[in-house]
Amino acid sequence: MEIRQISGLGVCATNCYVVISEKGNAVLIDAPEGKEEILSAIGNATLKKIILTHGHFDHIFSAGEIARETAAEVYIHDKDLSKLKDSTLNLSQAFGISDTFEKVEKAISFMEGDIITLDELSFEILHTPGHTSGSVCIILDDNMFTGDTLFKDSRGRTDLVDASHTDMAMSLRKLRVFKGRYNDYNIYAGHGANTTLNTERENNVYLRGFDYDDMF
Numbered sequence: 001m002e003i004r005q006i007s008g009l010g011v012c013a014t015n016c017y018v019v020i021s022e023k024g025n026a027v028l029i030d031a032p033e034g035k036e037e038i039l040s041a042i043g044n045a046t047l048k049k050i051i052l053t054h055g056h057f058d059h060i061f062s063a064g065e066i067a068r069e070t071a072a073e074v075y076i077h078d079k080d081l082s083k084l085k086d087s088t089l090n091l092s093q094a095f096g097i098s099d100t101f102e103k104v105e106k107a108i109s110f111m112e113g114d115i116i117t118l119d120e121l122s123f124e125i126l127h128t129p130g131h132t133s134g135s136v137c138i139i140l141d142d143n144m145f146t147g148d149t150l151f152k153d154s155r156g157r158t159d160l161v162d163a164s165h166t167d168m169a170m171s172l173r174k175l176r177v178f179k180g181r182y183n184d185y186n187i188y189a190g191h192g193a194n195t196t197l198n199t200e201r202e203n204n205v206y207l208r209g210f211d212y213d214d215m216f
C-alpha cells in the first residue's frame with residue numbers, strides 16, 4: 001500500500017490523496033480542481049474508487065470528470081449526496097464557479113461504520129458531521145483522512161450552509177476519545193499540513209475541548 005499526497009490544489013488550496021494497493025489499483029480521496037496533477041499522481045495505477053470526505057466544491061471539483069474518464073465509482077456520505085449537484089450547498093455558487101465543473105453523474109452513498117474495500121485496502125467510515133452534515137473521516141490502517149473536520153492545530157469552519165457548531169463539537173470529541181486498533185493515527189487533512197491524532201490531542205485547542213465545554 002502506498003499513499004501519494006497532492007497538496008494545495010485549486011482556489012482553496014485543497015489536499016487530496018491517492019492510495020495504491022499491492023495489485024496496482026487506486027482509490028482517490030477527494031477530487032479537487034487539478035485533474036492533470038491528480039491523474040499524474042495515479043500514474044500507471046488503475047483508479048477504481050473516488051471517496052469524498054464531504055460535498056464542498058473544492059473537494060468534488062474533478063470527481064465528475066475523472067469518474068467519467070476512468071469509470072471509477074464515486075462514494076459520499078448520504079447526507080452530502082445532494083451537494084454533488086446543488087451549487088448552493090456545495091458552495092460553488094458563492095465562489096462564482098458553479099457551472100465550471102462537471103457534475104458527478106452517479107454516486108454511491110455510505111453511512112457511519114460502512115467499510116469500502118479494494119484489494120487489501122479497507123476504508124472505514126467515521127461520520128463526523130459539523131463542517132457539513134455528511135462530513136466523514138476515513139480510516140485506513142493507522143491513517144485517517146479527516147477532510148475539513150480536523151486540521152493541524154485547527155478544525156473546519158462551522159459558519160457555512162449545512163454546518164453545525166454543536167455537531168462539530170460532538171465530532172471533535174468523538175475523535176478525541178477515538179480508540180482504534182492503533183495507538184496513534186497519521187492525519188491527512190483536507191487543507192494544510194499532515195499531523196498525527198495524538199499530536200492534535202495534545203496541541204489542538206479544538207480537539208482538547210476548549211471550543212465546546214460551555215455547551216455541556
Ligand SMILES: [Zn+2]
Nearest residue numbers: 054056131148
Ligand atoms: Zn469543506
Ligand SMILES: [Zn+2]
Nearest residue numbers: 014058148190
Ligand atoms: Zn475544503
